[in-house]
Structure formats: C-alpha cells, structure tokens
Amino acid sequence: MEQKKENPFVGYEYKEVAVPGEQASMYLDCYENFGWEPDGSMAPVRGPGPVRLRLKRDRKIMNKMELTRLQRHFEACAREIDQLERSKTSAATAWALGTGVLGTAFMAGSVFAVTAQPPVYWLCVLLAVPAFAGWIAPWFLYRRIAQARARKLQPMIEAKQDELYEVCEKGHALL
Numbered sequence: 001m002e003q004k005k006e007n008p009f010v011g012y013e014y015k016e017v018a019v020p021g022e023q024a025s026m027y028l029d030c031y032e033n034f035g036w037e038p039d040g041s042m043a044p045v046r047g048p049g050p051v052r053l054r055l056k057r058d059r060k061i062m063n064k065m066e067l068t069r070l071q072r073h074f075e076a077c078a079r080e081i082d083q084l085e086r087s088k089t090s091a092a093t094a095w096a097l098g099t100g101v102l103g104t105a106f107m108a109g110s111v112f113a114v115t116a117q118p119p120v121y122w123l124c125v126l127l128a129v130p131a132f133a134g135w136i137a138p139w140f141l142y143r144r145i146a147q148a149r150a151r152k153l154q155p156m157i158e159a160k161q162d163e164l165y166e167v168c169e170k171g172h173a174l175l
Helices: 021-032 064-115 121-174
Strands: 012-019 051-058
Touching (some): 064 121
C-alpha cells in the first residue's frame, strides 16, 4: 500500500510593492530577508513607470512582529535613498529653468525694442546678448550643479545603503 505524502496547509499573506524598475532585483533580494518570496503564480508587472512586485509569506512565520518592524525600517531607508537620488538633480533643474526663463525675458525685451516705433537697434542687440547667454548657459549650469550635488550627497547615500543592508542582515538572522 502506498503511503500518502504529507502536504501541510500553509496560509499566506500577500503584498504588492511598486519599486523603481532598475532596482527591482535589489528590492526582491531585500524583501526575502523579511520572509517574503515572489508570488510564483503572478509575474512582476512592468509598466511605463515602476515595477510592481507581488510577494507572499507564511502567515505563521516566527518573529513576525520584529520582521515587520525591520521591514518598515528597510522601507524608510529605501525611501530616503530615493529622495536623496532625486535631490541630486532638483536644484540643478531649478537653476537651469530659472536661467532659461531669464534669457527668454531678455529676448522678449529685445523683440520689443526692435518692433518699437522707431526701432531701437542698439537696445535690441544689447538685450539679445544676455538672452542668448540665458539660453545656452542652462545646459552647463545644470551639469555643474548636478555634479557638485552628486559629490556632496554620495557619502550620505552610501551610509543609508549600509544601514539598509544592516537591517536586511538582522531580518535574515531572524528567519
């Protein structure tokens, strides 16, 4: 007579997380340290923006409270890293846009000077010089500010990543 294989029932809890596409693998690896595993029945959803990871974990996992606390700490660290990454270019974008708008204002003054009755050519040329500079300078300004900001923020980002991995190590030790 054949013996029946024992297949115990496992109840799962499910979670869906939207993560940046280029970091999906890192998030998947990190969530596994808190007991989550990819839901094999559904593939990650790729869209024009973030990737949606579908995860599951045993509802009766040991140390669930501590794992959940560590997972929240991990998610907070990940959000802070994302904010730091975005802030690398936010100031540079603002300065470049401001410079471009200022250049456009000078160009408007130049156009008004040439279309006035009688035309004031010397004022048109005088205003056109900073106008063209205001249209050319934003590219250089953006690059310079973004690079300086990236150099300044990189140590903070690396420190947050180290903290993130320490949290993952603690979670892994509880499994």
